[in-house]
Amino acid sequence: MSPTPADQALSAAVQAAADRFSARNPRSAALHAEAVNSMPGGNTRTTLHTSPFPVYMRSGRDFRVTSEDGHVYTDFVGEFTAGLYGHSHPVIVEAMRECVATTGLNLGAQTAHEVTYSRALCERFGLERVRFTNSGTEANLHALAAARAFTGKRKVVVFGGGYHGGVLGFVGGKPGRNNVDLADWVVVDGGYNDIDKATEAIRGEGVAAVLVEGVQGSAGAIAGSFEFMRCIQIAAKEAGVLFILDEVMTSRLSPGGIADLYKLEPDLRTMGKWLGGGLASGMLGGRADVMAAFDPRSPGALTHGGTFNNNTLAMYVGHAGLSKIYTPEACVQLNKIGDDFRNRLAGLTKGTKLCFTGVGSLLASHFTDEGLQEIVREVPENAQLKDLFWYEMLEDGFWLVRRGNISLILGTDEGELNRFCESVAAFLERHGDLVKVSPK
Ligand SMILES: Cc1ncc(COP(=O)(O)O)c(C=O)c1O
The missing domain is CATH 3.40.640.10 (Type I PLP-dependent aspartate aminotransferase-like (Major domain))
Incomplete structure (x- = not known):
């Protein structure tokens, strides 16, 4: 089946985002090129591999990380839930x-x-x-x-x-x-x-x-x-x-x-x-x-x-x-922040292919062509929209897991949660037809 104009537009948007990614991260590209000579695929932890190459981080402080290319990100990866305390608490x-x-x-x-x-x-x-x-x-x-x-x-x-x-x-x-x-x-x-x-x-x-x-x-x-x-x-x-x-x-x-x-x-x-x-x-x-x-x-x-x-x-x-x-009080508070954050994101994604699932301080984004707003088990997802989202959230200064997981770090600035909601809204607005659910 030949690609529809919508498929072509999405592929072009992903390619343009990938090109911008490569242009913004030359030092990471160089480290990756070096790494492949000593580790298979330049990798020693499968989860961290991303194409065209992974972002290399130089340092972290509190809820932020700074890449080898000098970009500062709000860290939503939170070391896949292990980084609860942030960097150098x-x-x-x-x-x-x-x-x-x-x-x-x-x-x-x-x-x-x-x-x-x-x-x-x-x-x-x-x-x-x-x-x-x-x-x-x-x-x-x-x-x-x-x-x-x-x-x-x-x-x-x-x-x-x-x-x-x-x-x-x-x-x-x-x-x-x-x-x-x-x-x-x-x-x-x-x-x-x-x-x-x-x-x-x-x-x-x-x-x-x-x-x-x-x-x-x-x-x-x-x-x-x-x-x-x-x-x-x-x-x-x-x-x-x-x-x-x-x-x-x-x-x-x-x-x-x-x-x-x-x-x-x-x-x-x-x-x-x-x-x-x-x-x-x-x-x-x-x-x-x-x-x-x-x-x-x-x-x-x-x-x-x-x-x-x-x-x-x-x-x-x-x-x-x-x-x-992480006293019981700190735990309850963080997870309440996470629930509120997810509820706000849910308000933004209605009628689109994007949704956020999770409990408390653990969330994840999903893109389904049917526009599911609730997910109860693994479902096929739109990999291109996932990629596009990841590239563009990085450009906005959010460090995210490529597949979509977010693990909140204690003490993450509330302003950054607001800014993420604004970024998500802007993404959905910018890609209007690509992310809207088509009527059956
Ligand atoms: C639910 C669950 N169980 C087990 C593991 C494995 O833990 P580790 O990576 O420390 O071996 C993970 C890691 O992501 C996990 O998410």
Whole structure:
């Protein structure tokens, strides 16, 4: 089928924006050209690759980042939810200094700091036991090992669009090619927020666990409904299947995470991101009888090694952030700001192909040709409009995830949220016919 005039106009607008991008970012282009000589595709973190080349950042301060090309951006990437505290928060910097000055880094031993931090996490999130890892991916891998050890079964129910780590991805409704345990996934494709499909899968033969996000982050901040999440919990309990709630992104959405917001009682929860205070960290926790699988005093316990599991810096800094910065009050306030922001954006996008989804401080933009204003599971999107939006928001000084996610940083200037709303309105106005939903 030959392209319509509208298709041609959109392609021309994207190409013009890409050309402006290349012209504005010569230093990033040069760094990329150098990087391809030592890293495949010049990349060591797939999510950060963008065409024609990635933007290289030079530094960050509070809620802003400055690129190698000298452009200053309001940081809406927020390190994919991990950068909650912004750049060089004084409490975080002080905790780092104190740790290096008084404790040191690699002591090859257990320290009092992991006792303090594990207790704080148990109290805040209502966990009976917790263990530390180096990432959210690892937290999920070990949570699955515990569930398999506890139930004696192997299969795991997950949802299309779910993302649980670098080797645990289900975006597009299929396990990633480099996923672990390829024989064991029961992927409920198109089943997020579908109670019947979820229940049927959970009742299947040989299922050890259901692993689910309360808000699908990588799929674009798609909220699980309260009813859906409750039904998963009930179906899992009835079937003797463990309910593992992946809170790697959502633990920041209420003082006790999304489990607290939705009044859920998962058997296990996995977390990470902001809870490392900006350092590599993760954790899994929940029922003492399930977590007992790792108790090294028991013969035959699961091994959960990891040189850096309890690294002093993450223990110190994670605890300082949780106890001194992201207090329950600060958490409620930030998520209220996020809800208000999303509601304002929703007011601007009616009748267009653009919408914003999310919960609290996690949002994402979506472009669908039908002009959906509510999205409950992965849907096909207009990739060209997504690209155009990204290029033009960058030109307006907003650093965004290419696929559309926004994670608000604490202390982001309210004026910048207003300015973003104005930029979105101007984008929709500027591209009138390209973004309006055509009448059927
Ligand atoms: C919901 C969820 N689970 C797990 C992970 C993996 O965490 P990490 O990148 O720390 O391995 C991510 C990362 O984006 C995530 O969003």
